[in-house]
Amino acid sequence: MEILNQLWQIIYHLFNESGLTKLSWENYVMIGISFVLMYLAIKKQFEPLLLLPIAFGMCLVNLFPGIMGLPATEMLTKAEMLSKNLDPASYPTTVVDGVTYYNHTEYGGLFYYLYQGVKLGIYPPLIFLGIGCMTDFGPLIANPKSFILGAAAQVGIFLTFITATAIGIFQPAEAGSIAIIGGADGPTAIFVTTKLAPHLLGPIAVAAYSYMALVPIIQPPIMRLLTTKKERSVVMGQLRPVSKLERILFPIIVVVIVALLLPDAAPLVGMLMLGNLFKESGVVERINKTAQNELMNIITIFLGVTVGATATGKVFLTIQTAGIIGLGLFAFCLATACGVMFGKLMYLFTKGKVNPLIGSAGVSAVPMAARISQKVGQQENPGNFLLMHAMGPNVAGVIGSAVAAGVLLSVVTPM
Amino acid sequence: MNNQMTEALILLLAGFLVVFCVLILLIIVVTIYSRIIFSVQNSAKKKKEVLKEEVSSDDPTPASTQTAYIPRTDDDEIPGEIIAVIAAAVDSIYGEKPHKLRAVKKSRSSRSAWARAGLAENTRPF
Numbered sequence: 001m002e003i004l005n006q007l008w009q010i011i012y013h014l015f016n017e018s019g020l021t022k023l024s025w026e027n028y029v030m031i032g033i034s035f036v037l038m039y040l041a042i043k044k045q046f047e048p049l050l051l052l053p054i055a056f057g058m059c060l061v062n063l064f065p066g067i068m069g070l071p072a073t074e075m076l077t078k079a080e081m082l083s084k085n086l087d088p089a090s091y092p093t094t095v096v097d098g099v100t101y102y103n104h105t106e107y108g109g110l111f112y113y114l115y116q117g118v119k120l121g122i123y124p125p126l127i128f129l130g131i132g133c134m135t136d137f138g139p140l141i142a143n144p145k146s147f148i149l150g151a152a153a154q155v156g157i158f159l160t161f162i163t164a165t166a167i168g169i170f171q172p173a174e175a176g177s178i179a180i181i182g183g184a185d186g187p188t189a190i191f192v193t194t195k196l197a198p199h200l201l202g203p204i205a206v207a208a209y210s211y212m213a214l215v216p217i218i219q220p221p222i223m224r225l226l227t228t229k230k231e232r233s234v235v236m237g238q239l240r241p242v243s244k245l246e247r248i249l250f251p252i253i254v255v256v257i258v259a260l261l262l263p264d265a266a267p268l269v270g271m272l273m274l275g276n277l278f279k280e281s282g283v284v285e286r287i288n289k290t291a292q293n294e295l296m297n298i299i300t301i302f303l304g305v306t307v308g309a310t311a312t313g314k315v316f317l318t319i320q321t322a323g324i325i326g327l328g329l330f331a332f333c334l335a336t337a338c339g340v341m342f343g344k345l346m347y348l349f350t351k352g353k354v355n356p357l358i359g360s361a362g363v364s365a366v367p368m369a370a371r372i373s374q375k376v377g378q379q380e381n382p383g384n385f386l387l388m389h390a391m392g393p394n395v396a397g398v399i400g401s402a403v404a405a406g407v408l409l410s411v412v413t414p415m
Numbered sequence: 416m417n418n419q420m421t422e423a424l425i426l427l428l429a430g431f432l433v434v435f436c437v438l439i440l441l442i443i444v445v446t447i448y449s450r451i452i453f454s455v456q457n458s459a460k461k462k463k464e465v466l467k468e469e470v471s472s473d474d475p476t477p478a479s480t481q482t483a484y485i486p487r488t489d490d491d492e493i494p495g496e497i498i499a500v501i502a503a504a505v506d507s508i509y510g511e512k513p514h515k516l517r518a519v520k521k522s523r524s525s526r527s528a529w530a531r532a533g534l535a536e537n538t539r540p541f
Contacts, residue, residue, distance in 0.1 A: 404434050
């Protein structure tokens with residue numbers, strides 16, 4: 001009988017300690033959302049490299065919140081130490097009012113430590129390093145006017161900033177973090193949010209990456225709405241070849257100009273250009289391969305799971321999050337529309353030599369946004385190849401969103 | 416609230432201005448250095464060509480044999496008409512510069528399987 005009683009006590013204790021008694025309904029809703037995101041990543045293949053770790057991190061933190069738990073130090077008396085089967089001799093002591101206390105440290109959860117890379121703004125610039133190694137700036141160098149389209153798409157960021165401020169439920173720092181979603185650049189959105197409004201990191205990162213994944217659904221209707229059949233059918237001339245010297249000088253020149261004018265954008269643009277210099281110089285092939293493969297993959301895993309782990313039920317299921325999701329979509333649509341409208345202006349000024357569809361690629365989302373320009377252009381004229389022309393505004397958008405981030409970071413006061 | 420909106424408006428204008436100014440500055444710089452590099456490399460090429468011409472002028476081969484140049488082919492089965500078409504296509508691209516079609520070779524696995532897969536990945540429809 002005694003054995004049965006002890007067995008029951010153990011089972012009762014295990015049940016009480018399990019998630020079944022500790023989780024709230026918000027946690028279960030978030031677990032459900034994470035399953036939907038996993039489905040989108042695996043079945044629909046929407047940005048699976050990021051969406052899958054984000055979704056799994058979200059699932060894990062809502063099943064076991066302790067995985068993001070903060071480290072804590074408690075002061076215990078000798079009696080308390082002994083009752084917990086701890087050896088007092090191996091702990092540092094503090095004497096308060098003549099009583100000796102032993103400092104017992106409980107370490108944080110796994111994701112707490114991995115999250116420091118996000119919190120301290122380390123991962124986003126490292127992601128940019130990898131992106132730099134993979135990016136070909138040739139189309140942008142061949143047609144520098146593409147920079148204008150990259151800048152035009154950033155207009156959406158600032159218009160969303162003023163809209164979010166006007167609504168009244170967001171502080172300027174929060175509005176800036178939400179507006180940067182319009183740049184369609186996940187690392188930049190995370191970088192800005194960690195500096196301006198870290199408490200909104202979860203919803204903003206999830207919104208930013210979700211909209212990047214949904215580029216093929218969001219952009220084409222806007223592009224068709226704002227352009228005529230004639231404009232969409234424009235076939236652009238072949239780009240000139242770019243010499244190796246031009247390619248090598250480009251990252252150096254860009255980093256000098258941007259870092260001098262906007263020091264706050266230096267970590268992002270600097271790492272992007274360093275990666276590109278690795279690639280174009282051709283003398284550090286090993287580093288180049290590591291940065292764009294192993295390093296990038298490791299950082300992507302850490303960034304994905306920890307960003308997902310910030311989306312706990314209590315933080316995520318709020319009116320504020322609904323506002324962020326809505327305004328993020330607004331920012332993204334506006335950025336696309338502004339890019340296309342500037343594309344139309346270029347179409348007019350060049351007397352029909354520029355296809356306005358490449359303007360939508362000014363939102364970063366490399367290379368998905370450029371592919372969309374190609375796809376929509378080919379629907380009008382199957383012989384039209386806009387991909388390389390769209391890559392110019394696309395990579396200009398990466399630089400543009402980093403510059404816009406620099407402006408927000410230097411002007412808006414963090415919370 | 417009014418203060419916040421005023422600040423937001425100022426940021427909106429400053430943001431537009433700074434982003435456009437920085438990127439326009441980049442356009443100007445990239446255009447200028449591209450032109451400089453192009454002209455420097457072009458002049459180096461021209462010097463080489465002049466040097467070549469000087470060397471070829473010393474060549475005792477009669478001019479008539481130089482102009483009646485027949486491109487080398489990998490096999491003799493490529494008909495003359497096809498070679499003429501290829502020569503015309505090359506001429507349409509490089510027509511402005513002095514050029515010569517030296518050989519016509521069949522393309523054999525010009526791209527590796529990985530390169531072809533990459534190309535297909537980047538251009539495939541969604």
